Amino acid sequence: MPQRRAYLNITPQVEEFVRESGIEHGLCLVNPMHITAAVYVNDDERGLIQDYDEWLERLAPHEPVSQYRHNNGEDNADAHLKRQLMAHQVVLAITDGRLDLGPWEQVFYAEFDGQRRKRVLVKAIGE
Amino acid sequence: MPQRRAYLNITPQVEEFVRESGIEHGLCLVNPMHITAAVYVNDDERGLIQDYDEWLERLAPHEPVSQYRHNNGEDNADAHLKRQLMAHQVVLAITDGRLDLGPWEQVFYAEFDGQRRKRVLVKAIGE
Amino acid sequence: MPQRRAYLNITPQVEEFVRESGIEHGLCLVNPMHITAAVYVNDDERGLIQDYDEWLERLAPHEPVSQYRHNNGEDNADAHLKRQLMAHQVVLAITDGRLDLGPWEQVFYAEFDGQRRKRVLVKAIGE
Numbered sequence: 001m002p003q004r005r006a007y008l009n010i011t012p013q014v015e016e017f018v019r020e021s022g023i024e025h026g027l028c029l030v031n032p033m034h035i036t037a038a039v040y041v042n043d044d045e046r047g048l049i050q051d052y053d054e055w056l057e058r059l060a061p062h063e064p065v066s067q068y069r070h071n072n073g074e075d076n077a078d079a080h081l082k083r084q085l086m087a088h089q090v091v092l093a094i095t096d097g098r099l100d101l102g103p104w105e106q107v108f109y110a111e112f113d114g115q116r117r118k119r120v121l122v123k124a125i126g127e
Numbered sequence: 128m129p130q131r132r133a134y135l136n137i138t139p140q141v142e143e144f145v146r147e148s149g150i151e152h153g154l155c156l157v158n159p160m161h162i163t164a165a166v167y168v169n170d171d172e173r174g175l176i177q178d179y180d181e182w183l184e185r186l187a188p189h190e191p192v193s194q195y196r197h198n199n200g201e202d203n204a205d206a207h208l209k210r211q212l213m214a215h216q217v218v219l220a221i222t223d224g225r226l227d228l229g230p231w232e233q234v235f236y237a238e239f240d241g242q243r244r245k246r247v248l249v250k251a252i253g254e
Numbered sequence: 255m256p257q258r259r260a261y262l263n264i265t266p267q268v269e270e271f272v273r274e275s276g277i278e279h280g281l282c283l284v285n286p287m288h289i290t291a292a293v294y295v296n297d298d299e300r301g302l303i304q305d306y307d308e309w310l311e312r313l314a315p316h317e318p319v320s321q322y323r324h325n326n327g328e329d330n331a332d333a334h335l336k337r338q339l340m341a342h343q344v345v346l347a348i349t350d351g352r353l354d355l356g357p358w359e360q361v362f363y364a365e366f367d368g369q370r371r372k373r374v375l376v377k378a379i380g381e
Contacts, residue, residue: 026252027156027218029281029345033356035296041215042162042207047196051204052211059186059313069301077305080296084306087214087341088295091156091281093250100248102160121354123347125280125380126252153379154283154345168342169289169334174323178331179338186313214341218283220377227375229287253379 004062004114007049010039011107014092015099017122024097026126031089033121036079036113038086044106056082056112079112086110094126131189131241134176137166138234141219142226144249151224153253158216160248163206163240165213171233183209183239206239213237221253258316258368261303264293265361268346269353271376278351280380285343287375290333290367292340298360310336310366333366340364348380 014030030039042048060081061067068077090107093100109120141157157166169175187208188194195204217234220227236247268284284293296302314335315321322331344361347354363374 027154027250027281029347031345031347033359035356035358040211042211043197045197047199048204048207051195051197051208055187055208060309068305070297070299070305072301077302080302081305081309084294084296084340086211089344090216091158091218091345093156093158093248095250100250102162102246102248104162105160119356121347121356123281123349123354154281154377167338169338170324172324174326175331175334178322178324178335182314182335213338218285218343218345220283220285220375222377227377229289229373229375231289232287 004112005053006111006114007052008109009044009106010109010120014107014122018094018099018124019097021124023094023124023126026094026124028092028094028099028122028124029089030092030107031121032109033119036076036083037118038083038088038110039090039120040086040108040110041090041105042108043104056085059085076113082112094124131239132180133238133241134179135236136171136233137236137247141234141249145221145226145251146224148251150221150251150253153221153251155219155221155226155249155251156216157219157234158248159236160246163203163210164245165210165215165237166217166247167213167235167237168217168232169235170231183212186212203240209239221251258366259307260365260368261306262363263298263360264363264374268361268376272348272353272378273351275378277348277378277380280348280378282346282348282353282376282378283343284346284361285375286363287373290330290337291372292337292342292364293344293374294340294362294364295344295359296362297358310339313339330367336366348378
């Protein structure tokens, strides 16, 4: 991921996972395995994503990096804060073998400290 | 819902759903299907609900609507932000066929862009 | 808990619970039963914990207590707000009988209105 912050719609990958799991009725956890990232559900609308990005930067600014004690050899303390604001993980319902999403619900992976390879854990249970 | 923002205690409806599910031991997801709303757990105390409302308005103000890029024909960008602050969804434990809530835990549906019909998804799994 | 706010790494206790449950593959909810506390996942790094504490105090200050309507005989309204910012609860994956955590993921109990005995609900389902 070249830029520091990015917002990726991962709904197709989660749907594919659910299809392959064969689960008809259950719950699906989608959780970033990195602690400077969040998985959240909202609209895939370019303006809104920019609004989120500016708002997160206002409530948990990256600069000056020296304002954070964690930034002792690091510069990503703000990313740990931003990810908590976005609530970090989601649980999705599976009904009739598919993600049971509202009309505008899309699953996003939001990275706040990019330039590293990142992983998402998806875990579904049910029958 | 006549007003723009409202906070509804939906604990009785979720409890009824759990009772009808027949599940004795499991987990129950409560998730708004609309992306300008949140489901959260906290106290049913009128002063606190007003405190939440004023605090959310301070951290993610509705006005001026032109400050948000999403508000291009819309005016609800702030509602998308507020719902993330409240963490948007909850998972509840089911024990002995009932919601396993702490003494003051109540389940709320918080609407931040009202005047439309809204739906909540409740999904329980277990045995 | 002597101080008003505290951050406890409870990962060992949750891991012990999962081991004793005998579940090999499932989901585990970790939820504070008190509504002025949060359970969250992030790094066990002293500087970061101080950053969280100062940041939460900036976004939802304790003083002046009179700014909150809930503080009518209480003084803990800010704790109800802080816990929502930290997203209040987590769901963890269980794989091969163990918590399926990323390399830096640790489970914390964050208390924002201490001096009382607090309880955490841990509920695992799966097989």
